Amino acid sequence: MAEHSETADQTxxxxxxxxxxxxxxxxxxxxxxxxxxxxxxxxxxxxALLAPVLAPFDPxxxxxxxxxxxxxxxxxxxxxxxxxxxxxxxxxRIIWGSRTVLVYAPLATLxxxxxxxxxxxxxxxxxxxxxxxxxRISDIILSFPVLVLYxxxxxxxxxxxxxxxxxxxxxxxxxIMRIVRGLVLDLRNREYVAAAETRGETPMxxxxxxILPNARGxxxxxxxxxxxxxxxxxxxxxxxxxxxxxxxxxWGGMIxxxxxxxxxxxxxxxxxxxxxxxxxxxxxxxxxxxxxxSLRD
Numbered sequence: 001m002a003e004h005s006e007t008a009d010q011t012x013x014x015x016x017x018x019x020x021x022x023x024x025x026x027x028x029x030x031x032x033x034x035x036x037x038x039x040x041x042x043x044x045x046x047x048a049l050l051a052p053v054l055a056p057f058d059p060x061x062x063x064x065x066x067x068x069x070x071x072x073x074x075x076x077x078x079x080x081x082x083x084x085x086x087x088x089x090x091x092x093r094i095i096w097g098s099r100t101v102l103v104y105a106p107l108a109t110l111x112x113x114x115x116x117x118x119x120x121x122x123x124x125x126x127x128x129x130x131x132x133x134x135x136r137i138s139d140i141i142l143s144f145p146v147l148v149l150y151x152x153x154x155x156x157x158x159x160x161x162x163x164x165x166x167x168x169x170x171x172x173x174x175x176i177m178r179i180v181r182g183l184v185l186d187l188r189n190r191e192y193v194a195a196a197e198t199r200g201e202t203p204m205x206x207x208x209x210x211i212l213p214n215a216r217g218x219x220x221x222x223x224x225x226x227x228x229x230x231x232x233x234x235x236x237x238x239x240x241x242x243x244x245x246x247x248x249x250x251w252g253g254m255i256x257x258x259x260x261x262x263x264x265x266x267x268x269x270x271x272x273x274x275x276x277x278x279x280x281x282x283x284x285x286x287x288x289x290x291x292x293x294s295l296r297d
Contacts, residue, residue: 034289040282120180138174
């Protein structure tokens with residue numbers, strides 16, 4: 001009976017942590033900044049999900065080169081944001097490009113967090129040689145300039161969606177590891193951790209069930225901010241020609257392809273830049289809203 005009671009208490013504790021996380025998102029309506037951030041992010045998510053419906057043209061079709069914003073297409077339709085030098089509709093490419101960003105950025109961030117959390121939990125809770133080895137590995141990776149590290153990795157293994165995720169995970173996980181390690185060093189001395197150790201729980205259980213849920217607040221905020229950084233990274237890699245291979249719509253690639261014509265045809269570069277900036281702004285405002293909620297709690 002006692003064992004059954006302990007299991008029930010552990011399940012209730014984990015459930016309570018999840019409910020608190022859900023409650024933090026529900027309370028975002030009390031933060032004007034958070035509401036604006038959620039609205040922007042949801043706007044782009046809607047664009048990505050409904051791209052086949054919302055895009056007025058095929059993003060890869062050559063229609064009418066160098067058309068200015070508002071130009072009416074002879075065969076029907078309007079180029080609301082104009083076309084590029086090849087004649088592809090910019091609005092359609094931006095809408096379809098949101099799919100690229102909102103698939104690869106969250107995936108890369110999630111992978112980086114899985115690796116970083118595992119490293120941080122091990123280093124912060126086990127200490128000893130675990131902490132020494134993992135901390136030194138992180139220090140070595142973080143000693144390289146991030147952009148140079150991305151370029152080296154992508155140039156070595158090739159440009160593709162999977163390789164972008166690998167590069168971002170490799171470069172971002174050490175920074176996440178440091179954050180998690182610092183949180184774990186504080187939480188490992190709490191009473192509920194001592195109680196779990198007294199019950200004879202395994203280190204894996206203590207790290208994943210007792211410590212990690214109680215470190216969720218700072219990690220959620222950091223994840224939103226890091227999503228913005230990852231979006232910038234994907235855009236920069238696309239601009240440098242190291243993003244997704246053409247002709248797939250990619251915001252950074254769109255800017256790269258038309259940068260030499262920016263003075264004569266500014267709409268070709270301005271609108272993709274605004275798309276990148278607005279999505280980054282949305283995640284940053286969302287992070288600020290979550291931080292406000294966490295401070296109130």
